[in-house]
Amino acid sequence: MLVMGEVHTGLLQNSGEISESTCRQVLGLMAGETVRVSRRPIVHALSPERLTGVDCALPTASRSRVRGVGTVVSRCAVTGGRVAQGSSYVRVVRSDADRRLPWSHYLARPGVVEVLGKAKAADLAEGFTGDSAPGRPDGACLDLGAVSGRFLDLVQQSTLLDRRAPFKIPRTSLRWVAETGEPSIRFTLHAEQERTLRLTHPGPFTTAVVDLCEDLATHDWLLTSLLVIVERARIGGTPGAQAVARLAPAIDHLMHLWMPAARVEEWLTPFWESLERRPGFTRQWRSLVDRVRDQVAMNTLALLNATADAGRR
Amino acid sequence: MLVFAISDKGGTGRSVTGTNIVYRHALQGNDVCYLDFDFGSPTAGAIFSVSAVARGTRENGLHHYLRGECPQPRRVDVWAESDREGLRTRPPGAGRLVLLPGSEGGGELSALTDEVVGRCVQLLGRLDEEFDLCMIDVSAGRSFTAELVLAATVRMPAIPFRWLVFHRWTRQHIIAADGLVTGADGLLDVGTRFGHDTDDLRDRIRFVRTAVLEPDAAELVGLRDEQRAWLSACDSELRELAGRHGVGRTAMLGKIPLDPVLQWREQLITDEDVLASKIANAETATAFEDLAKKIVDDSAWEGL
Numbered sequence: 001m002l003v004m005g006e007v008h009t010g011l012l013q014n015s016g017e018i019s020e021s022t023c024r025q026v027l028g029l030m031a032g033e034t035v036r037v038s039r040r041p042i043v044h045a046l047s048p049e050r051l052t053g054v055d056c057a058l059p060t061a062s063r064s065r066v067r068g069v070g071t072v073v074s075r076c077a078v079t080g081g082r083v084a085q086g087s088s089y090v091r092v093v094r095s096d097a098d099r100r101l102p103w104s105h106y107l108a109r110p111g112v113v114e115v116l117g118k119a120k121a122a123d124l125a126e127g128f129t130g131d132s133a134p135g136r137p138d139g140a141c142l143d144l145g146a147v148s149g150r151f152l153d154l155v156q157q158s159t160l161l162d163r164r165a166p167f168k169i170p171r172t173s174l175r176w177v178a179e180t181g182e183p184s185i186r187f188t189l190h191a192e193q194e195r196t197l198r199l200t201h202p203g204p205f206t207t208a209v210v211d212l213c214e215d216l217a218t219h220d221w222l223l224t225s226l227l228v229i230v231e232r233a234r235i236g237g238t239p240g241a242q243a244v245a246r247l248a249p250a251i252d253h254l255m256h257l258w259m260p261a262a263r264v265e266e267w268l269t270p271f272w273e274s275l276e277r278r279p280g281f282t283r284q285w286r287s288l289v290d291r292v293r294d295q296v297a298m299n300t301l302a303l304l305n306a307t308a309d310a311g312r313r
Numbered sequence: 314m315l316v317f318a319i320s321d322k323g324g325t326g327r328s329v330t331g332t333n334i335v336y337r338h339a340l341q342g343n344d345v346c347y348l349d350f351d352f353g354s355p356t357a358g359a360i361f362s363v364s365a366v367a368r369g370t371r372e373n374g375l376h377h378y379l380r381g382e383c384p385q386p387r388r389v390d391v392w393a394e395s396d397r398e399g400l401r402t403r404p405p406g407a408g409r410l411v412l413l414p415g416s417e418g419g420g421e422l423s424a425l426t427d428e429v430v431g432r433c434v435q436l437l438g439r440l441d442e443e444f445d446l447c448m449i450d451v452s453a454g455r456s457f458t459a460e461l462v463l464a465a466t467v468r469m470p471a472i473p474f475r476w477l478v479f480h481r482w483t484r485q486h487i488i489a490a491d492g493l494v495t496g497a498d499g500l501l502d503v504g505t506r507f508g509h510d511t512d513d514l515r516d517r518i519r520f521v522r523t524a525v526l527e528p529d530a531a532e533l534v535g536l537r538d539e540q541r542a543w544l545s546a547c548d549s550e551l552r553e554l555a556g557r558h559g560v561g562r563t564a565m566l567g568k569i570p571l572d573p574v575l576q577w578r579e580q581l582i583t584d585e586d587v588l589a590s591k592i593a594n595a596e597t598a599t600a601f602e603d604l605a606k607k608i609v610d611d612s613a614w615e616g617l
Binding site: 010011013143145146149150153156157161162163164165168169170171232234237238 | 342344384385405406408435438439441442443444445471472
């Protein structure tokens with residue numbers, strides 16, 4: 001029917017970026033399973049997947065009760081040794097049975113949630129990501145955000161991290177729904193740190209779609225965080241040197257991490273490209289980065305002038 | 314940074330002082346949040362003038378969250394939701410000011426289970442990721458809530474935390490404040506039992522005096538000489554008593570002068586209250602501002 005997922009993204013709680021080997025240890029959630037690491041164009045480490053059993057109501061826009069039973073797939077990722085993610089998703093399918101089957105049935109289908117009774121894909125998609133979706137699902141409803149948040153906590157609570165992050169910044173959450181059909185993508189910013197994504201892709205679902213959503217979530221978090229840091233700097237409202245000092249964390253920790261579509265499979269890149277045209281992620285990122293660099297340049301000039309003046313006297 | 318606010322007895326002005334410190338800290342450009350863990354009477358919403366949660370919230374309050382009834386507690390953006398006009402716009406350069414209200418009619422925690430401590434650890438860990446300062450109002454006296462946060466902080470050794478003990482400047486309060494820290498089942502006693510290092514924990518505790526009437530205060534000008542002499546003698550007696558009980562100047566982070574506004578209505582003291590309507594004293598606002606700086610100033614927290 002459809003696939004739904006939620007990605008939570010945050011700043012890794014460490015003073016500096018962590019090395020590839022530390023990434024492997026931090027993400028080694030299960031003994032014996034390896035952490036997948038890719039190095040180009042940016043170091044990206046992905047934990048083994050874990051399952052969470054669920055038997056609960058699914059969110060619907062019509063508020064009709066739809067019961068789903070199955071397992072949620074979750075994983076954690078660290079990008080550039082700096083950005084941490086917890087990500088979960090489920091493939092929602094119709095059950096052949098009209099009652100709950102033994103757990104062995106569901107465990108043999110990792111990441112699949114079977115719907116008992118009637119349900120419409122559009123109703124579920126709208127319930128999960130639509131405007132009518134109640135901000136956060138209540139305790140009785142499938143809450144992929146709670147699962148993803150917990151997995152992100154697992155990373156952040158690792159004893160290998162020193163918890164002295166260079167700046168405070170909120171996590172963002174991206175809720176997404178993917179269906180098969182005529183290609184389209186809609187990315188929506190909601191209040192605070194909530195985002196939703198509706199994706200219709202050609203061909204059957206593969207985990208490449210999850211990679212795309214995680215990549216989008218990473219870049220949306222980067223953009224959101226850079227915006228916050230630039231706002232905090234109060235350029236124009238405070239003396240230049242002070243503004244530049246407040247921009248420093250962005251230069252030290254964020255600005256080199258922008259690698260859009262780095263981990264997106266060829267057949268899905270048109271989706272990224274369409275988001276680049278509108279709203280234009282990279283366009284906004286570039287203008288912010290330029291703004292930061294111009295501030296630093298202006299401040300350097302001012303310092304040089306001051307030094308020259310002092311020398312002449 | 315986590316700051317736990319506790320007082321020896323009720324009515325010390327813990328909540329009103331804590332909220333004012335947090336407000337000043339936000340004005341100084343930091344992202345701050347205030348957690349109303351005073352489950353018996355969660356009234357921080359009233360002090361922030363958010364009438365929707367003036368007596369706590371009916372849904373998704375901190376009490377509900379700790380009991381596992383909701384995945385995340387409700388957050389109130391004070392700059393957006395306060396009813397007071399002077400608070401409803403975020404001043405330029407100010408950080409976020411977020412209130413996590415308690416649950417209406419929640420009642421005190423009745424037991425300390427591993428799950429409750431786990432949820433507390435998760436919540437404080439997440440808030441520490443995004444806020445420069447999280448102030449947790451732990452209510453008055455010995456309580457499960459105080460035990461809860463002592464147990465939780467043991468599990469988060471890398472997250473810095475501090476304790477503020479609020480007390481009034483009277484004989485009974487000085488003795489009680491000392492007892493709350495060093496007495497049987499006091500903070501040090503319970504903290505050590507949970508696995509804190511006693512000396513390390515002691516270094517993280519400071520006292521804040523509330524509703525202090527200085528013998529040379531302007532309000533006392535109309536008093537007779539005899540009264541003034543008597544007050545002065547009382548004050549020096551109290552100072553001596555405080556010194557003996559480890560509540561003296563070295564362990565004190567700051568003091569808040571007696572202010573009619575705080576006595577008659579618990580509220581945030583804005584600059585407008587001081588400069589425009591002039592209902593509050595400038596000294597009070599300065600004292601809050603000073604505490605808001607000292608709370609994160611390591612030199613004020615060097616080992617005793």
